[in-house]
Amino acid sequence: MKNEKKFSVSVIICTCNRYDQARKCLESLLNQKEGDSEIIVVDNSDKETFLTGRENFLNFCQQKGIFYIFSGEKGLSKGRNLGIKKAKGEIIAFIDDDCLPGSNWIKAIKEGLNNHPCLTGRTISQNSGLADLGEKQKVFSYNFFSYFIWKIGHGNNMAFRREVFEKVGLFDENFGMGAKYQAGEDADFFLRCLKKGFKIIYWPKAIVSHFSKSKANLVKSAFAYQQGYKRLLLKHKDLYAMVHLLIFPPLLLLMVIKNLIFFQFQEAKLKLAKLKGFLS
Numbered sequence: 098m099k100n101e102k103k104f105s106v107s108v109i110i111c112t113c114n115r116y117d118q119a120r121k122c123l124e125s126l127l128n129q130k131e132g133d134s135e136i137i138v139v140d141n142s143d144k145e146t147f148l149t150g151r152e153n154f155l156n157f158c159q160q161k162g163i164f165y166i167f168s169g170e171k172g173l174s175k176g177r178n179l180g181i182k183k184a185k186g187e188i189i190a191f192i193d194d195d196c197l198p199g200s201n202w203i204k205a206i207k208e209g210l211n212n213h214p215c216l217t218g219r220t221i222s223q224n225s226g227l228a229d230l231g232e233k234q235k236v237f238s239y240n241f242f243s244y245f246i247w248k249i250g251h252g253n254n255m256a257f258r259r260e261v262f263e264k265v266g267l268f269d270e271n272f273g274m275g276a277k278y279q280a281g282e283d284a285d286f287f288l289r290c291l292k293k294g295f296k297i298i299y300w301p302k303a304i305v306s307h308f309s310k311s312k313a314n315l316v317k318s319a320f321a322y323q324q325g326y327k328r329l330l331l332k333h334k335d336l337y338a339m340v341h342l343l344i345f346p347p348l349l350l351l352m353v354i355k356n357l358i359f360f361q362f363q364e365a366k367l368k369l370a371k372l373k374g375f376l377s
Contacts, residue, residue: 106134106203106256107186111176112194113275118308119194126192127161129203137183138165139176141275162199171275174268174282181262190256192305196220199304205255209231209300214258215290217250218303223331226315226367227251227307235299239291244330249297252283254305257290265289269332272325280318281325288333312363316370321351323374346375 108126112119119138126136138158140147147167158165166183168176181189190206192198199205202218209216213236220227228247237249252273265286273282288296326345330338349372356365 102355104129104255105186105308106188106190106207107137107180107184107226108190108192108203109137109139109180109184110176110192110194111139111141111173111180113171113173113176114146115194116142116146116150120154120157121148122192122194122196122198123157123161123163125197126203127163129198129200129315131203134187134203135164136162137166137180139180140165140167141171141173141176141292143171163343171269173275174270175275176339177282178267178270181267184259186292187259188256189259189262191252191254193253193307196253196305196307199306202303202305203363205300205303209298209303210256210258213298214295215287215297216256216300216303217287217297218249218254218256218305219299220254221304223306223308226255226318230299230301232301234301237291237297237299239294241337241340243288243291244337246284246326246329248286249287250283250299251307253307254303255283256277256303261290261295265293265295272328278325278328279321279327281322283325285329285332288329316366319370320374323371324377326373346372 098227110119110122123136123138142151155165164183166179168179173322177191188206188210206216206218219230221229230248230250237243268282269285271277272285273280290297330342349368353365353368353372
């Protein structure tokens with residue numbers, strides 16, 4: 098493939114109080130790291146965890162040639178933005194510390210970004226609550242359906258050419274774990290990309306596994322996601338966003354009723370948490 102474009106890749110992983118999980122993710126990345134790629138860890142851990150667990154983790158990063166940054170501030174978006182500012186790659190990719198990448202994840206990201214500047218990959222959920230978007234490749238542009246943002250992809254598995262950040266900017270630090278609104282930083286960025294005229298490819302060859310949360314954490318996450326989604330709609334304030342703002346609560350209520358009718362009580366509980374989050 099003589100005409101295949103070659104990109105340098107920066108992989109950014111933010112971690113917060115989860116050194117053991119982050120290390121497993123990093124070990125998997127190291128097994129596929131190529132000569133033109135770098136791995137950047139941004140540590141958002143609190144002071145107590147930082148003091149008790151950082152030394153071994155830092156030693157591991159130094160031994161493996163991983164660029165380690167201690168943020169000193171909470172916030173997933175802040176951590177990602179710090180990583181972007183330090184990144185040297187023409188492609189900047191993101192994975193979460195509670196995920197494991199597929200064996201050819203970096204290679205698949207390079208391939209997927211040959212013809213499109215923005216990419217989301219396939220997340221295979223291990224009872225984590227994130228939807229598996231399937232094996233079919235899709236390309237998204239801006240329209241009414243863009244606000245069904247969970248159909249586009251997830252922030253734990255996404256990548257962009259550097260030019261996207263130059264034109265769109267960085268992640269909104271009001272959104273994401275540790276911020277004012279605990280979710281929605283990825284959705285906001287996807288929408289801003291689409292509004293700037295970029296297309297987003299869903300590239301199912303770029304696979305990560307996302308691991309389970311307790312039922313209590315699933316409910317908490319469902320609340321946070323929809324709280325963030327509502328703030329996202331209020332931020333963007335275009336016609337599409339306002340229509341979604343009006344139709345989404347009754348749709349959620351109908352789904353709760355449907356789950357109750359069919360005795361799907363756990364699903365009803367999750368949908369109710371989403372409704373409460375949206376109305377909060």
